[in-house]
Amino acid sequence: MNILPVLFLSFAKIGLFTFGGGYAMIALIEDTCVEKKKWITHDEMMNITVIAESTPGPIAINCATYVGFKQKGFAGALAATTGMILPSFCIIFAISVYLDRFLEITWIAHAFQGIKIAAGILILDAAVRMLKKMPKKVLPRVFMLCAFTAMLLINIFSVRISSIILMLTAGLVSLIIFMARKASSKGGDGK
Amino acid sequence: MILMELFIGFLKVGCFAFGGAYGAIPLIRDVVLSYGWLDDEMLTYMIAVSESTPGPIMVNLATYVGSSQAGIPGSLVATLAVVLPSFIIILLVTAMLKGLLKSPYVQAVLRGVKPCMTGIILATGVCMIARNGIVIPGSSLTWRPLILTLTLGTVYFGSGKIKKGGISPIMLICLSALAGIAVYGL
Numbered sequence: 267m268n269i270l271p272v273l274f275l276s277f278a279k280i281g282l283f284t285f286g287g288g289y290a291m292i293a294l295i296e297d298t299c300v301e302k303k304k305w306i307t308h309d310e311m312m313n314i315t316v317i318a319e320s321t322p323g324p325i326a327i328n329c330a331t332y333v334g335f336k337q338k339g340f341a342g343a344l345a346a347t348t349g350m351i352l353p354s355f356c357i358i359f360a361i362s363v364y365l366d367r368f369l370e371i372t373w374i375a376h377a378f379q380g381i382k383i384a385a386g387i388l389i390l391d392a393a394v395r396m397l398k399k400m401p402k403k404v405l406p407r408v409f410m411l412c413a414f415t416a417m418l419l420i421n422i423f424s425v426r427i428s429s430i431i432l433m434l435t436a437g438l439v440s441l442i443i444f445m446a447r448k449a450s451s452k453g454g455d456g457k
Numbered sequence: 458m459i460l461m462e463l464f465i466g467f468l469k470v471g472c473f474a475f476g477g478a479y480g481a482i483p484l485i486r487d488v489v490l491s492y493g494w495l496d497d498e499m500l501t502y503m504i505a506v507s508e509s510t511p512g513p514i515m516v517n518l519a520t521y522v523g524s525s526q527a528g529i530p531g532s533l534v535a536t537l538a539v540v541l542p543s544f545i546i547i548l549l550v551t552a553m554l555k556g557l558l559k560s561p562y563v564q565a566v567l568r569g570v571k572p573c574m575t576g577i578i579l580a581t582g583v584c585m586i587a588r589n590g591i592v593i594p595g596s597s598l599t600w601r602p603l604i605l606t607l608t609l610g611t612v613y614f615g616s617g618k619i620k621k622g623g624i625s626p627i628m629l630i631c632l633s634a635l636a637g638i639a640v641y642g643l
Contacts, residue, residue, distance in 0.1 A: 323543020354512020380637020413576025440569025
């Protein structure tokens with residue numbers, strides 16, 4: 267049997283039935299790809315999760331691309347990734363066409379006043395979770411605090427500085443510290 | 458041209474969104490607000506809608522913003538752009554550069570980027586709550602968002618203490634919709 271349609275349909279199913287994105291999807295991807303289809307091993311799954319955390323982009327897409335590529339090269343990656351995206355694409359597109367009209371209905375507008383607050387709480391919760399997972403060392407904390415303060419100031423004073431600049435700076439500073447430490451330890455060995 | 462702007466805007470999001478969907482939200486806010494595609498209010502609504510519909514949140518947001526700006530072509534371009542970087546990076550990492558992520562230099566960069574991302578997300582969360590729930594100058598209706606924020610925050614974070622895992626994000630969004638109807642309908 268041709269694997270491409272199977273890849274496409276399996277990931278379309280995952281895309282259609284996982285709410286909340288990201289980590290909620292990993293459980294279902296593991297169930298499908300490791301337990302049922304045996305496309306990848308449990309260790310590989312752990313590996314993908316680590317890779318997904320160190321690379322940008324939606325985690326679900328990272329997983330789909332990896333599994334698809336392992337099964338059938340580039341075509342497989344394409345089939346799995348497209349499958350992952352298609353269901354939510356159709357749903358969101360339909361919503362986008364009607365959302366404005368929905369919001370004109372009074373009680374729906376009221377509901378969204380509540381929902382708006384929930385969105386903020388969820389983002390705060392995600393940040394708290396990330397804080398708990400952060401290595402308990404001085405340097406990451408300093409980076410976190412600097413970024414937090416900078417981002418707050420950017421928001422309060424509506425400055426046009428992209429958070430991308432903050433991330434690039436943090437990456438660069440961290441690299442320089444690493445290289446400086448390496449150089450100084452090498453210098454120490456020489457003596 | 459709008460399609461080009463959508464493509465470049467969401468390509469940036471796709472390239473820098475470490476840490477999954479919540480990492481993408483500050484970046485999407487940056488891009489969407491700086492191009493003036495949506496206002497803050499509408500974007501916040503959409504974040505909640507993306508949470509409560511299936512699929513990756515980042516992809517959902519890209520599809521919506523694209524569609525609101527330029528219909529079907531817009532939604533296709535924005536979705537493609539947000540997915541493309543991670544697609545290419547995973548292909549590169551698995552096919553050729555197996556050792557790339559283990560390189561001490563790459564690890565050093567990531568050690569700076571990840572905590573920075575955490576700080577950015579934290580600040581975004583704090584600002585959104587402050588803006589939506591607490592500080593609304595010159596409004597006589599300040600008590601409603603404040604009550605909503607306190608109630609929903611207590612329920613969400615409190616439930617995590619009582620039961621492991623607490624209530625799910627979708628559950629919170631459903632509750633918040635009901636609370637909104639109750640508080641504003643009165």
